Amino acid sequence: MKCIVEPGDGIAHLLKGIERAKKSVEIVIFRLNRRELEKALADAVARGVHVHALIAYTNRGGEKNLRELELRLLGAGVTVARTDNDLVRYHGKMMIIDRRELYVLAFNFTYLDTERSRTFGIVTTNKKHVAEAVKLFQADTLRHSYVAGSDTFVVSPVNARKQLSTFIRGARRELLIYDPEIGDPAMIRLLESRAKAGVNVNVIGKIVGGSNVLPEPKSLLIRLHTRSILRDGSWAFVGSQSLRGLELDSRREIGIIFRDPKTVARLVKTFREDWEGLGAAAAREMTPQEIALKESASASKVARKVAKAVVKELSPVTPVVENTVRELAAIPEVRLDEAEIEATVKNAVQDAVKQVVRDFVEEAVVGADAGASKAGNT
Numbered sequence: 001m002k003c004i005v006e007p008g009d010g011i012a013h014l015l016k017g018i019e020r021a022k023k024s025v026e027i028v029i030f031r032l033n034r035r036e037l038e039k040a041l042a043d044a045v046a047r048g049v050h051v052h053a054l055i056a057y058t059n060r061g062g063e064k065n066l067r068e069l070e071l072r073l074l075g076a077g078v079t080v081a082r083t084d085n086d087l088v089r090y091h092g093k094m095m096i097i098d099r100r101e102l103y104v105l106a107f108n109f110t111y112l113d114t115e116r117s118r119t120f121g122i123v124t125t126n127k128k129h130v131a132e133a134v135k136l137f138q139a140d141t142l143r144h145s146y147v148a149g150s151d152t153f154v155v156s157p158v159n160a161r162k163q164l165s166t167f168i169r170g171a172r173r174e175l176l177i178y179d180p181e182i183g184d185p186a187m188i189r190l191l192e193s194r195a196k197a198g199v200n201v202n203v204i205g206k207i208v209g210g211s212n213v214l215p216e217p218k219s220l221l222i223r224l225h226t227r228s229i230l231r232d233g234s235w236a237f238v239g240s241q242s243l244r245g246l247e248l249d250s251r252r253e254i255g256i257i258f259r260d261p262k263t264v265a266r267l268v269k270t271f272r273e274d275w276e277g278l279g280a281a282a283a284r285e286m287t288p289q290e291i292a293l294k295e296s297a298s299a300s301k302v303a304r305k306v307a308k309a310v311v312k313e314l315s316p317v318t319p320v321v322e323n324t325v326r327e328l329a330a331i332p333e334v335r336l337d338e339a340e341i342e343a344t345v346k347n348a349v350q351d352a353v354k355q356v357v358r359d360f361v362e363e364a365v366v367g368a369d370a371g372a373s374k375a376g377n378t
Helices: 012-021 035-046 063-075 111-116 127-142 160-169 187-194 247-248 259-273 288-329 336-375
Strands: 002-006 024-029 048-055 079-082 094-098 101-106 115-122 153-156 174-184 200-207 229-231 234-238 253-259
Touching: 002 012, 002 111, 002 259, 012 035, 012 094, 012 101, 012 115, 012 336, 024 035, 024 127, 048 063, 048 127, 063 079, 079 115, 094 111, 094 127, 101 127, 101 253, 111 160, 115 234, 115 253, 115 259, 127 153, 127 229, 127 253, 153 247, 160 187, 160 229, 160 234, 160 247, 160 253, 174 259, 187 200, 200 259, 229 259, 234 259
Parallel strands: 024 048, 048 079, 174 200
Antiparallel strands: 002 115, 024 094, 094 101, 101 115, 153 253, 174 229, 229 234, 234 253
């Protein structure tokens, strides 16, 4: 078993895995903008490896980028399938090499996740886990139901709530948790019950609504994108599901529970360094307060520029709004409530702006990384 610790550790593992493939590569993709990975898949096809990609039906960036990726992969000879849209989201990330080696990942195949985030991946040749991964891949590719066959191969919404609850309940001394957002009430109560039983529960991330029982969670100085639970220094869960209802019950998420002394020890060491504020080397020169002030100032500056641009672009919309409201007012059965219309439009605009900001922030990070890489090679 191997442990991938991001930032900066994973892309080489993935490329080597694909290069080792003799017969097949089966890969589940939620996001991908690492072109070297895309090229490695194309190169594998060229040397006679059957490459099968299962691409998410949609992600936050919309279907356009996913469709473009699909066309590029098809052009390279990759067999491509799209997930069903029966779940809220297909968010799992995994890769299977020659049906012998399984990669279960908490990160996407993007610059932001692999270079700028704390996240993990697990590489295993455990036959039972590999077999379950193949079964899941086939089920989701053919849009058939998946029936769980392993207590330690964790799949949402099939068995994740049950298996993660059992895993947490088994803690006797310590639970070290990375989770961007723990929000499921039942899971929070379970963590609190373990704490009351004397288990040390430390969380890096966020507990929605807080807790009067659990210690205050800590934040990282870098982006957090893993969902991992380390139990009693000997067991670990690594996957894509947070302890919140949506990811346990309504989305496709993938993770594994395992016991491997060397791997768990590395994860525990990383957690303790992050807990003590030593895990973000790039940010060590500044205090957390300085970083917060800098990020706040930067966000404020960007927000002001965005607001000015939006106002400027909205000017031509004014006549359209005016005409639309007049037309509606002329319809007898339509009741116009100024406050209701204002609130509804405001919420719609906020949602649209948030969506655009999320998409372009990631694109900006990718561009900055690519520019820095190019400059370093000149």
